[in-house]
Each structure stands twice: as structure tokens, then as C-alpha cells.
Amino acid sequence: MSRGKICSLEWISRPLRRGVLATKLRHCSRNAIGVQTASDASINGDQEEHDLCNWDELKFSFTPTDYMYVMKCSSGESAFSQGHLTRYGNVELSPSSGVLNYGQGLLEGLKAYRGDDNRIRLFRPEQNALRMQMGAERMCMSSPTAEQFVSSIKQTALANKRWVPPPGKGSLYIRPLLLGTGPILGVAPSPEYTFLAYASPVGNYFNGPMHFSVEDKVYRAIPGGTGGIKSITNYSPIYKAITQAKAKGFTDAIFLDAATGKNIEEATACNIFVVKGNVISTPPIAGTILPGITRKSIIEVASWLGYQIEERAIPLEELINVDEAFCSGTAIAIKPVGSVTYQGQRVEYKTGEGTVSEKLCRTLTGIQTGLIEDTMGWVVEIE
Numbered sequence: 001m002s003r004g005k006i007c008s009l010e011w012i013s014r015p016l017r018r019g020v021l022a023t024k025l026r027h028c029s030r031n032a033i034g035v036q037t038a039s040d041a042s043i044n045g046d047q048e049e050h051d052l053c054n055w056d057e058l059k060f061s062f063t064p065t066d067y068m069y070v071m072k073c074s075s076g077e078s079a080f081s082q083g084h085l086t087r088y089g090n091v092e093l094s095p096s097s098g099v100l101n102y103g104q105g106l107l108e109g110l111k112a113y114r115g116d117d118n119r120i121r122l123f124r125p126e127q128n129a130l131r132m133q134m135g136a137e138r139m140c141m142s143s144p145t146a147e148q149f150v151s152s153i154k155q156t157a158l159a160n161k162r163w164v165p166p167p168g169k170g171s172l173y174i175r176p177l178l179l180g181t182g183p184i185l186g187v188a189p190s191p192e193y194t195f196l197a198y199a200s201p202v203g204n205y206f207n208g209p210m211h212f213s214v215e216d217k218v219y220r221a222i223p224g225g226t227g228g229i230k231s232i233t234n235y236s237p238i239y240k241a242i243t244q245a246k247a248k249g250f251t252d253a254i255f256l257d258a259a260t261g262k263n264i265e266e267a268t269a270c271n272i273f274v275v276k277g278n279v280i281s282t283p284p285i286a287g288t289i290l291p292g293i294t295r296k297s298i299i300e301v302a303s304w305l306g307y308q309i310e311e312r313a314i315p316l317e318e319l320i321n322v323d324e325a326f327c328s329g330t331a332i333a334i335k336p337v338g339s340v341t342y343q344g345q346r347v348e349y350k351t352g353e354g355t356v357s358e359k360l361c362r363t364l365t366g367i368q369t370g371l372i373e374d375t376m377g378w379v380v381e382i383e
């Protein structure tokens with residue numbers, strides 16, 4: 001196939017119904033970051049091209065890869081039909097789709113890690129599947145079964161395996177989406193859903209500790225809202241707050257609970273922990289905090305390492321008295337918090353060698369990359 005050639009592929013293999021989203025995929029030529037175009041690879045192609053891109057300069061940014069996975073739940077059906085891999089490319093959407101008009105959509109995020117043994121592993125993908133199902137239930141959407149979800153992730157990772165960075169250089173970030181793609185004019189659930197998973201190699205989110213400001217005017221989540229699911233509607237409403245925080249030199253903002261404005265909840269896309277002595281505390285999952293899989297895993301790893309874990313409300317003032325703070329999420333793994341600033345008052349924490357967060361990070365990433373034996377059955381080796 002020549003480079004830059006545009007080919008159209010049907011979104012689904014079965015014929016499209018009349019009046020239903022006429023979705024086609026286009027394989028677009030690209031050469032965004034000086035990478036080789038994808039057109040040269042075959043599905044599950046065994047080309048291990050280590051000079052595919054400059055692995056040392058990989059950041060947490062998007063690099064297109066070869067394939068994506070698409071699966072559909074058509075109007076009148078409750079289950080997703082057999083999905084398939086297709087070339088990565090733009091998608092066509094009905095202007096009246098539920099996702100474009102009313103934000104009926106969910107996202108997920110997980111990684112494929114290449115270990116020193118050159119094997120590729122996923123970390124607890126069934127947890128992402130369950131979280132997508134919970135979100136779908138809340139958003140009145142149909143969702144893939146856990147088996148369909150996990151299978152799609154394995155296929156997406158394997159089809160793009162030449163994009164899984166070498167050990168220590170990063171990982172292949174996989175982004176599943178569940179979208180209301182059927183046309184709907186009135187405010188109501190979409191008649192049709194599309195599941196899609198694409199992938200991008202990513203490096204470290206950024207280096208060094210996080211420096212937070214505390215946001216006390218904009219709330220990320222409200223009781224009874226969607227803060228507890230990975231709804232695509234949870235992110236752009238806080239862009240203004242985080243853009244302002246970043247303009248002042250902070251890495252991100254910590255959001256407070258909307259009910260009282262007194263307790264810390266989490267940051268834009270990561271959960272928060274504080275450490276005092278042998279006790280590690282984190283806000284509880286009560287609908288306004290995203291139940292992070294990294295968070296959940298840290299709780300288990302920490303008690304396994306002998307720490308005491310508390311899931312409880314953490315008043316903002318408590319940040320003055322803790323030894324350490326750190327954040328967790330698939331994208332960042334575990335990151336130490338260097339400082340938190342609130343109304344001009346800056347509190348600093350210890351980071352680096354010998355900290356609890358460093359120990360937890362080493363253990364967790366060790367399990368994810370196969371360096372530490374996985375006694376919990378968390379890791380799914382796919383090759």
C-alpha cells in the first residue's frame with residue numbers, strides 16, 4: 001500500500017442501515033512526528049522496529065499508531081456485536097449523534113508495558129471493563145461485556161505492538177471510548193453505541209514532583225453527578241481552572257468537595273493520597289471521586305507492605321500537617337507532590353529517595369513490568 005493513500009473502510013462489517021449513522025473510517029496519511037507511516041505494517045506484523053520513533057523523547061502526548069478496534073451496538077439491540085481491528089484513522093459521525101450533541105460518552109485509559117524480558121503486559125484490564133460498565137449504566141448506554149472489552153484491548157495492543165516502547169522508555173497507552181453514535185434530536189439516550197479503542201506510545205507524564213494549587217471556586221464533581229465515572233463530560237468544565245493554575249506555574253489543581261468546600265477530593269485526572277507516619281490516607285469513593293484502578297491497587301500494595309490505610313474525608317487543613325502527599329493514575333503511575341498552595345500559603349513535602357511514594361511506585365511499576373512477581377493475578381501477559 002502506498003503511503004498517503006486514502007482508503008475507506010466500513011465501520012462495521014455488516015451493511016449499514018438506512019438512516020443510521022453512515023460511519024466510515026478513513027486511513028489518513030500522517031507523518032506527524034517524523035515517524036514512519038503506519039501503512040507499511042500488517043496486523044500482528046512482526047516487524048519490531050526499534051527506530052520507529054525517538055523513544056527517548058517520548059512525552060505524554062499523542063502519536064498515531066497502526067490500528068484501532070471498533071465494535072458496535074445497533075439500534076434495537078442490547079448487545080455489542082463482534083468488533084474488529086481497522087486502520088487507525090478519522091471517524092465519521094452523524095451531526096445528530098448523542099455524543100456530539102449531549103456528551104453521551106465515556107473514556108477509559110490503560111497501558112501495555114514491555115518488560116525487560118520483552119514480554120508485553122496489561123494491568124488489570126478487567127477493572128477498566130467493569131468501570132466502563134458502571135459508567136454506561138449511569139449514562140444509560142449499552143456497554144461491551146468484560147470479555148469483549150478485554151479482548152479488544154489485547155487485540156489493539158498486539159496489532160500495535162511495534163509501538164510498545166522499549167523497557168524504561170514508556171508504554172503503549174490504550175484509550176477505549178464508548179460513544180452514543182446514533183442520531184437523536186430530543187434530549188434522550190442515543191439509539192446506537194460505538195466502542196472504539198486506539199493506542200499511542202507515551203513516555204513519562206512529566207518529570208519531577210507535582211506542584212498543586214487548591215481550586216476553591218470551580219468544582220469538578222457534585223453529589224449525585226458523574227464525578228465517579230469516566231464520563232467525557234467531566235473534563236472540559238475544569239479546563240478554565242487548570243489553565244489558570246498552569247499559567248501561575250502549577251502542575252495541576254486540587255479540587256474540593258462541592259458539598260462543603262472543606263475536603264480535598266482529587267486533581268484533574270489523578271487521585272490523591274497523604275502520608276503521616278505509617279498511615280496512608282485517601283478520600284473515600286462516594287460518587288464524587290473517580291475510583292482509580294491505580295488508587296485501588298495502591299491500597300492493596302500498601303497494606304501488603306505494612307502501611308495502615310485509611311479511606312476517609314481529608315480536610316484541606318490537614319495538608320499542613322502531613323509528611324508526604326502523592327498522586328496516582330494510569331497516566332502518571334505514582335507521582336510525589338512537591339507542594340500545595342492555597343490562598344498564597346505554600347506547603348512543601350519531601351519527595352524522592354526513601355519516601356513512601358517512591359517505595360510504592362517502585363513496587364507497583366515492578367509488578368506492571370514483570371520485574372516483581374505478580375502474586376495478585378493483576379497482570380495479563382499478552383505476548
Ligand SMILES: *Cc1c(COP(=O)(O)O)cnc(C)c1O
Pocket residue numbers: 109230266267268269270271290291292293294295328329330331
Ligand atoms: C482516570 C482518572 C483517575 C485515575 O484512574 P486510574 O484508573 O488509576 O487511571 C483519577 N481521577 C480521574 C478524574 C480520572 O479521570
